[in-house]
Amino acid sequence: MSIGYRISASALALGLAASAAFAQTDDFWRQAGAQFEGVTLHGVTESTPPSNYIKDVLAPQFTELTGINVEIETTSWDQMYDKAIKDMEAGTGIYDMVYIEQDIIYSYLSRDFLVNISQALADKPELKAPNFDEANFTTFADYFRDEDGGLYGIPMEAFIKLYLYRTDLFADPEVQAAFKEQFGRDLAPAKTHEEYTQIAEFFTKLGQDRGEDLWGTTAQAHTGHPASWYEYVESVAPTFGVYNWGINAENNFAATVENGGSMNSPEAKEALRWWLHLRDIAPPESSASTWSETATTFAAGRVAQGLIYGENAAWIASDENQSRVVGNVGVALPPVAEGVMEAAESGEGYIGYYDGGAFGIPVSSQNQDAAVLFAQFIAQPEVQAQWAVAAPRITVSSTYDAPEVQELNTSLGGYFDLLRDQGKLFAGAPPFPFHAQLREAISPIFYQILTGDIEPDAGLDQMAAKTEEELTALGYRK
Amino acid sequence: MKRQKPWLSVLFWTLISFVTLFPIYWLFVISVKPTVDLFSTPEVILKSFYWQNYVDVLTDSTLRRYMMNSLIISTGNAFLVTTLGFLACYALSRFDLPGKESIFFWTITNRMAPPAVFLLPLFLLLTQVYRIGDFSLADTRIGMILVYCTFNLPFAIWTLRPTIDGIPKELDEAAFIDGASPWKIITEVIFPLARPGLAVTLILTWVFAWNEYLLAATLTNFNARTLTTGLSEYVTTTGTAWGVMAAISVITLIPALIVFSMVQRHIVAGLTFGAVKG
């Protein structure tokens, strides 16, 4: 069962047609698969379109060639982690493949839950597919490597969180004229926070004046879901120069300014106040919006601009069943403070969130060799283009040049170009093995800031202090 | 006491039904709208119908499997706990067992535990401890039927106890003196009189099993997955497929309604036994 069911079903036909293209490797899969007669691989993943493509298209192809059965369990986000962790922690061996989101890889690596795929292939060269090469991957694969370069996950989806705006509104002469009259400059996607605020205020007021359901910005500001905290630490704070949640890993995981962290620095406080102001002029549903609802808000045509996760950008721009703004979506880089872009270009900082996931093989798996085959199967450059069309994500460099991907790129307003050319400016979650643990400890304070129970500045002070306390309790801060 | 006018009752229940049905009607509304229309000014009256969600759901074979699992697990569990609960209540009611009131109270404590932490021990027990050779209870229907007893069996015992206690002891004592075996007393004297209580217990335990999510989500993987775990697949980081979820729920109302109306008749049967005016 899947939301991408229809997409996947039509992609199935395309995928099968394309399979003729890699006939030369077919022999390898047949021979390699022969020794695993009767084996069934079990995987667990979240039921997102890219995973459903694996389940509905790639897995059946793999089974046909190798004779190895594949069962993929798709489930919700919370459940997926809980089930994978219980299985790996207890060493039960239920799963031969688990989905690893970029932000949990460090937790899994710290516990040695996963098989080093590079090592496994070096040890058993007969398992290596002729068309598998780690160099095929985009740089996103680096998030799944250890210090020695060993690969622990096969990247299968990658996105950046983007600045989306409505091209129809931004190009409306009437709107342009009114904007120019008010601010003395042309209406264009914002480069700085001030510009963004002006545009947001302008459109919110325009909506009020016209009596339309139109606001100037999205805000992923749910008051009881970590999505709001993520938007702040991953997408807003970095654009003010506050990186890695404001935690200084080199300095004993300090978070408070006095100990050498920056979670409650003046920049962090400015970032929070800026975002809270946007929240106030965003549509009323923002207080109950997670990443999926901000996307829906944008797709419903209720906002003129906003920060939206890349996995949603695609359907907003192209799926008429889900979106009212098809053909009217422009993409741009998020607005940043002075100096941040330079820092991002030199690799010292970043301007937003690069997220995604990979398939890894648990050490507890009983069928590691067969799983290594499947991992290589989904990494083949030949299957990537169809996959990208069915579920817009790119993890292999050559995929960008495929004609069907180029075509899609145009309809997505140049999203893939941005991913390829500017992806380096974005970064995944910081390398913390305590990612979810710390998030759960401090996000309740963040929710109280959102409801107004705590002043923003005092709230950040509390969050920084709580961070150090929690990391001490977990044993990371000495 | 004067009998009230029946039309007043009908009017009253029509109003109550409106309140009850509105969220369910809204569920239907959600199921026949494309996602994009859910996030705009709401309309109470539907102007157009979008059936694609139903097409998706009905053509999905995985879903039929989940539905089958749900039906087997909840029906199996409901009959098991109602039977066991009935026997246990008979024992608690008619025998002078030492410490029986403590046992009675203890049974219900099994339902009180917050489920989240109990998932880990249950997971370990089902995958590693409760197994015979290669057969483990994890990811099996029988395993789920047994696990669901932890919350349904106490429920059955607690709802049936007042019913059994309320059946006059003189009846089974008379039967005993007539030489009836204990089995005969239970099936031919107690059972008919306990029918309304048994019917309600069967319905409600069926409902609890049918709706259970957390245990099923953790303890099943591929073979014994139920509808509720299937529903959660539609809540993802790239959005919740409200329409498909709603369509599934609307469709699953049908088997549930059939089970309900079959069992509900037995509640009425009790009316011949006693009548009440309040």
Added chain:
Amino acid sequence: MRSNKLGWMLLAPTLVILGLFGVVPFIYVLWVSFHQWNPFAANPEMIANGADNFRQLVFDTGFLSSLSVTLAFVFFAVTSELILGYALAQAFMKDFPGKAFFRTIHTLPLIMAPIIVGSIWKLMTTPSIGIIPDLLDSWFGYDLNIGQSAVAAFVTTVVMDIWHWTPLVTLSLIAALVALPADPFEQAQIDGASKRQIFWHITLPMIRPAIVATVFIRLMDALRVVDEVLMLTGGGPGSATRYIGVHIFREVFPRTNYGYGSAVSVVVLYITILVCWLLYVGLIAPRNNKA
């Protein structure tokens, strides 16, 4: 006249199943609760830490505030459900056309999985686009925002729970009411007792065990509520609807705080047992002992 052996045999399957799937896991949880254990801490092993988790609990504002909102939720939800459920069960005692039909409709909410109930209510109450805020705004000019107002979110969860679970109370009480013998009521009417007197002196005492059993079930289920609330509010705004079930869920699922989460669960279980035991001793046990 009868051997207790038969009684124990009838009880045995129940005791075995509850022992294997109830008691054994409980012992495990109890054992874990005396440990510090987070598989993603610097030291992922279980470390025995005596009663530290329990000591920490007493000062944990997150836990205490969760406990107090939970108790408020349980109080409002269960009281309303009991009163409504009883009134509706009585209304079903009359004869009127279409009774079976109405009863089936009334029980429909029960068939809804909690995750679906949460979804429906979320879509109905999403600020500015749900049907309920829309109607409240146009009828009363009231702006319902469950993402911003703690009271609005709390009340919405209570109303949702009432909608979902009142039918359970109704059904249980119908079963109790139909089983009542007619004689005492006829006698009371002959004696000229008023409706109120009949209710307080005959009906209520006779269905008391059923009421208490029903209240128990609702009480403990409301104390454990998770799925609907997670779906509807996620526990927010702030921690306004972070009921204890949600709190524990967040402690042990995303936070993998197994040791502390187990301690919280043990304490919650203890509180639940205590409350129920007091109710039980006060209301049911004396009657059973007499009988």
